[in-house]
Amino acid sequence: MEYRRFGKTGKYISAVTLGGMRFKHGWDEPREEIPKDTLEECIDSVKMAFDAGINNIETAWGYVKSESVYGQVLNNELAIPRNSYYLMTKGNPLTADEMRKMVEKQLKALKTDYFDFYGWHGINNEKLFNESCKTGGAVEELLRMKEEQIIKHVGFSTHAPLEVITKSIETGLFEFINLHYYYFNQRNMPAVKLASKKDMGVFIISPNDKGGHLFNAPQKVKEATLPLTPIQWNARFCLHNKEVHTLTFGITQKAHFNEMRGIFPTAWNSSEQKTKQILDSFTNTDKYANYEGYDLQNDPSGINIPVVLRLRKLWKCYNMEDFGKYRYNLFQEKDHWLPGKFATDENIAKIDFSKVPETIPLKKMLTETHQALFVPKK
Numbered sequence: 001m002e003y004r005r006f007g008k009t010g011k012y013i014s015a016v017t018l019g020g021m022r023f024k025h026g027w028d029e030p031r032e033e034i035p036k037d038t039l040e041e042c043i044d045s046v047k048m049a050f051d052a053g054i055n056n057i058e059t060a061w062g063y064v065k066s067e068s069v070y071g072q073v074l075n076n077e078l079a080i081p082r083n084s085y086y087l088m089t090k091g092n093p094l095t096a097d098e099m100r101k102m103v104e105k106q107l108k109a110l111k112t113d114y115f116d117f118y119g120w121h122g123i124n125n126e127k128l129f130n131e132s133c134k135t136g137g138a139v140e141e142l143l144r145m146k147e148e149q150i151i152k153h154v155g156f157s158t159h160a161p162l163e164v165i166t167k168s169i170e171t172g173l174f175e176f177i178n179l180h181y182y183y184f185n186q187r188n189m190p191a192v193k194l195a196s197k198k199d200m201g202v203f204i205i206s207p208n209d210k211g212g213h214l215f216n217a218p219q220k221v222k223e224a225t226l227p228l229t230p231i232q233w234n235a236r237f238c239l240h241n242k243e244v245h246t247l248t249f250g251i252t253q254k255a256h257f258n259e260m261r262g263i264f265p266t267a268w269n270s271s272e273q274k275t276k277q278i279l280d281s282f283t284n285t286d287k288y289a290n291y292e293g294y295d296l297q298n299d300p301s302g303i304n305i306p307v308v309l310r311l312r313k314l315w316k317c318y319n320m321e322d323f324g325k326y327r328y329n330l331f332q333e334k335d336h337w338l339p340g341k342f343a344t345d346e347n348i349a350k351i352d353f354s355k356v357p358e359t360i361p362l363k364k365m366l367t368e369t370h371q372a373l374f375v376p377k378k
Contacts, residue, residue, distance in 0.1 A: 001053030002264055004245040007201035009153040009175050011116065013056040013086055013246050015239055016260055017203065018049040020059035020066035022250040031064045031109075034072060041252050042069045043077050048257045050080070058203075058248055059110075060090035060121055061102060067109040075111040082112060088203075090121035090157055090178075094131045096141035103145060117201075118142055118151040119178055123168050124160045124336040132156075139173055157205065159337055161297055165191040169198060176201030181244070182211035183237045183279065184314060187292075187306075196243035204238055204247045207231075213326065218319035224278045232262045233275055240268035282317045289313045291360050301350040302333060303366065304340025312369040321372065328373040343370040 002015040020026075023045075024038045046057075057074075059066040067089060074080050089106055093099045107113065120139055123129050133139050145151045155176030158165050165179060165188065177195050181188045181204055195202050208214045208231050212221075217230040225233040238244050251257060283289040290313075296305040311328055314320035331340040341347045343366035356362045 002239075002266060003055075004242075006117075006203075006245050007176055007195070008199040009117070009201050011086060011153075011201075013201075014054045015246055015266065016052075016054055016235075016263070017056040017058050017088070017246045017248045018045065018054050019206075019248040019250040020057065020070055021063050021206075022252065023066060023069060026063060026065045026069075029064065032068050034065060034069050038065060038069055039072065039077070042073045045252045046070075046073050046078060046080075048254060049251070050085070052257050052260065055084070056086045056088065056246060058088045060119075061106060062090070062092070062121060067106055071109050071111040086116040087112060088117035088119065089115055090119040092121040092128075092132070093138050096136060096138060096144075099138040099141040100145065103142075103150065107150070114150055114152060116152045117155060117176060118145075118153070119155045119157045119176070121157050122336065123156050123158045123164065125339075126164055128336060129160070129164055129168055133168070133171055133173060143173065153201075155201065155203075157203075162187060162191060166194055169194050169200065172198070174200060176203060178203040178205050178248075180205050180210060181238065182207045183234050183276075184212040184318075184320075185210075185310065187294075192241070192243050202243055202245050204244060206250075207234055207238060207247045208249060210327075212314065212318075212320060213323040216322065218322075220282070220319045221279070224282075225275050227271075228262065228275070229259060231259055233272065235260075235263040236266050236268060236272055237276070239263070239266040240272070279318075283313065286313070286316045288360060288365060289317050291357075291365075293356075293362070295355050296351070299351055299355075301347045301352075302341040303343050303347050303351065304331060304338075305351075305362075305366070307331075307338070307340060308343055308366060308369055311373060312365060315369070315372060324369075324373045325375055328369075329375050342374060343367065 003012040006013045024041050025035050059070055091102045093102050120132050142154045146154055153175045155174045157178035177200055179188050181192055192202055214230040214234055221230050293305040293309045311324040315324040330338045333341050348363055348366055
């Protein structure tokens with residue numbers, strides 16, 4: 001394991017964080033009731049994580065059972081000294097009063113009297129940025145709890161467009177950021193650099209799942225990353241950038257931990273660079289693959305055009321059709337985690353094509369992507 005200074009927090013955390021989003025039955029209510037197999041899975045995961053040198057655990061109110069099962073495992077089942085690991089959780093009430101009430105519930109669930117890291121969960125658009133960061137709002141209350149030593153360090157997580165992320169960083173309110181950045185989605189690199197300039201901790205969300213379902217990568221990608229697995233190579237891609245401090249892994253099995261060990265040391269030598277060149281070359285198979293469409297991200301059609309085009313590139317150039325279907329069918333018009341309408345003929349007709357270069361057949365590109373990736377609900 002490697003350890004990195006988590007920005008201005010001054011804490012040295014493991015380059016891999018144990019995530020808490022994917023335990024068995026983890027999303028089932030009621031959150032306080034922990035099934036036997038959920039408890040056993042968490043016990044095994046925590047034991048293996050600590051044996052592997054992981055010293056940072058991440059969870060959230062929104063992960064339903066996660067906080068309660070961690071609280072039971074860390075304190076009752078394994079009785080691990082609280083000062084031997086770091087604990088990060090998250091929540092997203094919009095008022096100061098509700099923010100404090102949630103933190104109090106989370107302290108109880110996790111059976112602790114303080115959090116090392118607390119992130120406002122999901123500054124995903126301009127409206128949420130304004131609401132969470134306003135004077136007298138939820139983030140201000142988190143900072144008040146920091147003064148009270150209930151929370152040691154305040155940060156935020158985000159799935160937002162780059163412009164909202166940079167605006168959130170520029171407030172100076174936060175000590176760390178949780179965001180998406182990996183080989184198959186490098187859009188947020190400017191945010192990583194800005195966070196580093198502000199000496200913020202940089203935490204990468206879900207590199208193995210949202211980073212491309214790398215645990216189920218297509219053969220084309222597997223062969224390109226040899227002798228490493230796609231998970232190992234992508235982790236080295238992220239971590240060879242010293243501005244990145246930790247990656248969250250939702251790992252629950254011994255095989256997962258064995259694969260994780262193969263990431264280290266996080267070397268970036270000629271072999272890793274050659275793999276990148278091979279992967280980069282795959283975009284040559286589609287002449288439109290590098291058109292990203294970010295000028296159209298607030299298009300009146302409601303289609304999330306940049307994300308649809310990214311999924312198209314992964315499908316066309318990397319054979320990542322299954323991942324494309326997984327992400328494309330999560331679009332929800334009124335959802336701020338992955339907002340967007342489907343690229344139907346009706347919605348495509350509403351696009352402002354005046355912003356589209358004449359050489360880009362955008363209508364055809366969106367139509368073929370919808371036809372390939374859309375799965376009707378049964």
